[in-house]
Amino acid sequence: MNLMAASGTPVRTIIADDHPLVLLAIENLIGNYPNLKVVGRAADVGELFIEVDRSPCDLVLMDLCMPGGHNNNGCDVVRQFKARYPNVALVILTMETEAATLRKVISLGVDGLLSKRDRIDLIHVAVVMALARERYVGPAVRAMLTDVTLTQRLDFVRTALSRREFEVFTQYASGLGVTEIATRLGRSVKTISAQKCMAMRKLSLNSDAELFRFAVEYGVVPDRLG
16 A cells, blocks of 8 residues: 555654654754654664654665664664564664675565665655555665675665566566567556656656666676677
């Protein structure tokens, strides 16, 4: 369900970060959007779970590494959160730069992953997509993932996209047009176009030129000039 499209009730949001200034910055950002409302704040893992139990919410914006997690393992906290609150959209903010950890966070089913190096206004983009149950990976995180091997890059694309989006993305990047793909896959042109556009949104691609370049860099299609 896309809660942003629901009737006038604001999306109930809990924010969690052990840095007070970060909490304040996120809360000030959310205050600019009348369809979002902060209903709880937490500075450590224990407080986060208490707040979610005490204040029913639709969305959590959470720092990956906060005090109180087992062995300070943010992935364990994400895994526990997703198990306990499967219907709450979860967007992760992080300073993590290790590609393996970032891929692990994505694989755990988070609805959004942003680096704190990304522009703060991208939080709202991530929130909109998370509430629509469409995973958003911020540009700084995507850039960090370009340092991994081609196989790992391709695994990232497969994780970020649905099976049908990946299928359409691959065929389009290979040079087929939307109409030809629709014929091959037995779907409508409108459906193929929508799946292509959604894949581009999830991968933060703004043009066909960026799509083709990304597809080569991430091993979706071979580099014919290589």
